Amino acid sequence: MDQILSLAATNLLSPIILSFALGVAASLARSDLNIPEAVAKGMSIYLLFAIGFKGGVSVADHGIDGTLAASLLAGIVLSAALPIVAFGLLQVMGNLSRLDAAAVAAHYGSISIVTFVAATSVLNSSGIASEGYMVAVAAAMEAPAILSALWLISRGGDSRRMDPELLREIMLNGSIVLLVGSFFIGWITGTEGLAKIEAFIVSPFQGVLCLFLLDMGLVAGRGLRGGSGVLKPGVLTFGVVMPLVGATFGCIAGLLLGVSTGGVALFMVLSASASYIAVPAAMRVALPEANPSIYLTLSLGVTFPFNLTLGIPIYIAVASALTGG
Amino acid sequence: MDQILSLAATNLLSPIILSFALGVAASLARSDLNIPEAVAKGMSIYLLFAIGFKGGVSVADHGIDGTLAASLLAGIVLSAALPIVAFGLLQVMGNLSRLDAAAVAAHYGSISIVTFVAATSVLNSSGIASEGYMVAVAAAMEAPAILSALWLISRGGDSRRMDPELLREIMLNGSIVLLVGSFFIGWITGTEGLAKIEAFIVSPFQGVLCLFLLDMGLVAGRGLRGGSGVLKPGVLTFGVVMPLVGATFGCIAGLLLGVSTGGVALFMVLSASASYIAVPAAMRVALPEANPSIYLTLSLGVTFPFNLTLGIPIYIAVASALTGG
Amino acid sequence: MDQILSLAATNLLSPIILSFALGVAASLARSDLNIPEAVAKGMSIYLLFAIGFKGGVSVADHGIDGTLAASLLAGIVLSAALPIVAFGLLQVMGNLSRLDAAAVAAHYGSISIVTFVAATSVLNSSGIASEGYMVAVAAAMEAPAILSALWLISRGGDSRRMDPELLREIMLNGSIVLLVGSFFIGWITGTEGLAKIEAFIVSPFQGVLCLFLLDMGLVAGRGLRGGSGVLKPGVLTFGVVMPLVGATFGCIAGLLLGVSTGGVALFMVLSASASYIAVPAAMRVALPEANPSIYLTLSLGVTFPFNLTLGIPIYIAVASALTGG
């Protein structure tokens, strides 16, 4: 408990969280502060490239231990299973339509890469090691949740054609391709490659993350202003409960796999986090009748801030306690 | 005098000034060199965030001495008073309409943050210290000038409704929010926070400033090409005289407050500089009949280059002489 | 031969080439990965500024030896002459219309600055020195090829008015102005100026180049997907043969001039590379009937990847062998 509190305090007063808070505050106060779309996209490309590359280098460095394949598989299973849990929970907690519930569920099976990045930052500064291939697990968890959600809907009698075009779009989503691609580049070029571009992808990383989280705060705040009306208390609660439920599943998976303390924590973070890039796009194509305000506000306005501020310290503390790390 | 010349020479041959000159030359020669709007905005967000953060860290480091509140107040008074001086001067020097004169006056009460940033760069490389909270003074000086100018107009019988919406927009202008917000983030996280993002906000700062000034040069040159026709000699002269007048007021304020040599210089720079972001936007809303070519050309095409090249060395030399720094 | 292979292997497994390959693969697989136009332009401005500045600093450092003027002249002659060679070759190899052949020829006389940048990277990491003013030679080679191509067309009876407006546009093209401008800034400010902005233009350079080449790969792949239909085998072969022919001319020029090993290699690279920025724009104005798919696909989809992967190691190895460097 003590460790949680101290981690939480350090975390809450770090530049990246405060930048996020500044963004939320600015947009709730209706300031015209904004970051151009192209710059936001540029920063997200930078972050994906850097995190993938560093993951690959770490694998090149430490080699792959036997759990890599098992971890990837665990990630895929988690991503596919969590939407079903989420869907069940929503039946109990909220009174969303089947469509809206399935769309929300898809988001919680998938992952938020920025939450992952923020967690690795906290792990780094706490000196807790984690497996470099967790980046690949993150990539593997992006898509399966979408298929699960569409299956949930089709089970309900609504026959959705999962057209092959959509499947291709989901699998070759830009963020997956960039993450996996840079992971392999890092793996192939190793520490020698890293040395060449370290001054670009390592040193300024935390600073770029600050500005990116400032933007995330602006977007989240705007979403809260616009979407707060649509969220019933039950659904709001779901946005805080589901991450904890997901983290529990992630924790069990990590412990069963026998990964490091940091690895368990990252499994928890991935399972707890909700997508706001790949899944919304897929939902707009496949389930256009589902209300985007609901899933975007929940994922970006409720769960993301929760994980960023309280969730990450909790998950790390629990992982440390359980692995004795 | 000697010091002015040597400072001016060093300043004129620094990469940032030469980048500005390149921009002006390229656009006067009608080259198609241009920096995309999104990139320019991204750089200005970076600069505001970095300068605010570093100011806050410096306050965290050295503590606030008693003059912080007094300095903020002085800044507000200067910003509110200088438009009246400018307005009077314009009655004498130019023959602008009341509306145009008031709009121009608003710009000179407010400040140019890039001029401020360039001045702190010169101070740094000259080894002259200044108060970290001067960033907060800069933020405090952005808005009051606008209210003064509207008051000048309403006194002339033209009853302008200062709608509360506009007031909110002015106060929560993106650049003010970002500057003040990052100032507080820097203050809260202190040197420990700075250490995390130093490689992002400190090391590459000068280089980003070069590219940003290249863009400012392009914009200023374009303005000069288009707007040179609208500026009568009297008004042009105002663009060089008013900074000196403003600097004098700023100097007196700094000396009365007893701030450091660098602090006096920065008070002079802030008072001498003219806004080209926040104030033009407010003028388009509140005084749409005022001609934007006049105030944009003056502020960006005349006063900004003057301050950047000659003004800053003069202000620093005068401040050094008067404070014995 | 051995050296070529080892250089080629190192080169092919470097982060920048792998990033390019990732981009090509992603767009051939029709992933939606993309880099916003503004970010791509921002990166290209960064690269031009950095490479120009560093070239200027190196000239300030080492002084100009007598070959500077001769090198510039050689560059201009090469740029003007190579289109005639290319045009002749195309008559033999492809069966393009005169217009299309002239447009393609213009591209191969001019240069690709990114190929130049990639080559200097390889030279640097191989510890081979080159003349700083080669950047100026690169700038000098951008435009003459366009005039040659227009002359080729007018000789064929088609009287094209080379309007002075177009001439101005070609000469004051943004990339030429930025390259030459930053070259002079670097020259004037020297190592002292470099020290101020080193953390911006030197350290992160390789990393930015990676992301930029990722984007080039995306664009090249897209071009290949769309334009592969229009290219007959003869024309495709031209895209690989012409760089080797150009490099031979460049090599002779470099040897005659007596520049360093790196200098000869860069003369080869410049002559071998084909433009995809300045020349396409000029062709759209002057020869709008020429088919852009042909020259863009050839230049960006065939010659650029060839030079990047195999060409550069070959040119460096040949230059080393011939200069005994």
Next chain:
Amino acid sequence: MQTHKAKRVAIIIEQVMQSRLTDAMERAGVTGWTVLPVLGGSGDSGTWSREGQVSRGTGMVQVLCVIKPERLDGLLDAAFAVVERHIGIVTVSDCEVLRAERF
């Protein structure tokens, strides 16, 4: 394909006035519109372009609104009150629209 008569109103206005315009439209009961970016232009007050622009004071946007003919006057009155003292241009043209239930 079944279409319905409608009016297409295009308002080119300064970016700083955008929220005032759309607020006025909302007050007039108009809830559907689309905002398009504008790169530059020329008019009585000279030529401008968005290149390198860091100030939000000088850019413009285009607000597009497809509306039932009988509601046009309400919209124009609301829009006019905002643009009255400002630069910009308001055009109205006839169009046909699919899916009348959606607008």
Next chain:
Amino acid sequence: MQTHKAKRVAIIIEQVMQSRLTDAMERAGVTGWTVLPVLGGSGDSGTWSREGQVSRGTGMVQVLCVIKPERLDGLLDAAFAVVERHIGIVTVSDCEVLRAERF
């Protein structure tokens, strides 16, 4: 100047649907169109804006197509099949076009 009667179809649609729409148009034999960016908008499903957007899930674009009157119905049928279940707005207006041979 000689002009020719044509129809101008403007379809505002979600970005994720753009390639599906243009593919459908191509299948219907329509080969000319232009895509314009959209900054934001408002409708039944609320207000959105492109500012700071990192998701490609929520942006929209406008697809513009100038077409011979006799081919309008084919285009509208193709477009309708795509937009049917999706948000967005389709307008058709009359126009004159220069150089009929080019479209």
Next chain:
Amino acid sequence: MQTHKAKRVAIIIEQVMQSRLTDAMERAGVTGWTVLPVLGGSGDSGTWSREGQVSRGTGMVQVLCVIKPERLDGLLDAAFAVVERHIGIVTVSDCEVLRAERF
């Protein structure tokens, strides 16, 4: 609300030709226009998109001009002289405009 008949001319043209077009328009006495960005398109010369574009050789823009009916022909002649050999599309439609004094 009082409106006035006008013509709305929309010219989609390559970016490299933009200044030549607006210069020609100015020479023909047309001083008001607006430039809109274009993201991509398709036509006889294939499909293109602005994504990742570093060359300014291949992008397009849309130049919009609202003009008094009696001045249309002058504008079209001027525009045609520029677009003649170039790709692009020119459409003219009827519209009503507020505040005739402003254009």
